[in-house]
Amino acid sequence: DKELFIKLDDDALVDIDYVIGLIKKYQGYHKPVYISDHLRTKTRDYPDALNGVRYGNGKFYMFNRKLVQCLDIDIKYRGSRFEDAVFGGMVSNGCGENNVEYVKEDDRWIWHKEYANENKQIDLSFIKNH
Secondary structure (H helix, E strand, O other), X not given: OOOEEEEEOOXXXXXXXXXXXXXXXXXXXXXXXXXXXXXXXXXXXXXXXXXXXXXXXOOEEEEEHHHHHHOOOOOOOOOOOOHXXXXXXXXXXXXXXXXXXEEEOOHHHEEEOEEEEOXXXXXXXXXXXX
């Protein structure tokens, strides 16, 4: 019964007001939605099902149930298992790239590996023990 989903790296932070704004904008959207910082795979790295697919940078994804319902969950591919590219291949093979609303994330509200704001500076990928 849930409509929108988020995948976030363990070394990333996202502003809750940004997420709420995305929920309001894309709730009930008429087609599959895939929000991230999208890239394309390189041909030599993925010679078959993942060749040239559009995929999200793994720090933040947000997508709707319509996208989940059309994913190719039986995807077959060769090469290394790069989870972001595999998910992109599942989207492309199952939903069809032209049928998906690809939305660019707003990185002003997402911090990956490092958080810096006012007088705070935090390395999110490594926190030293005291």
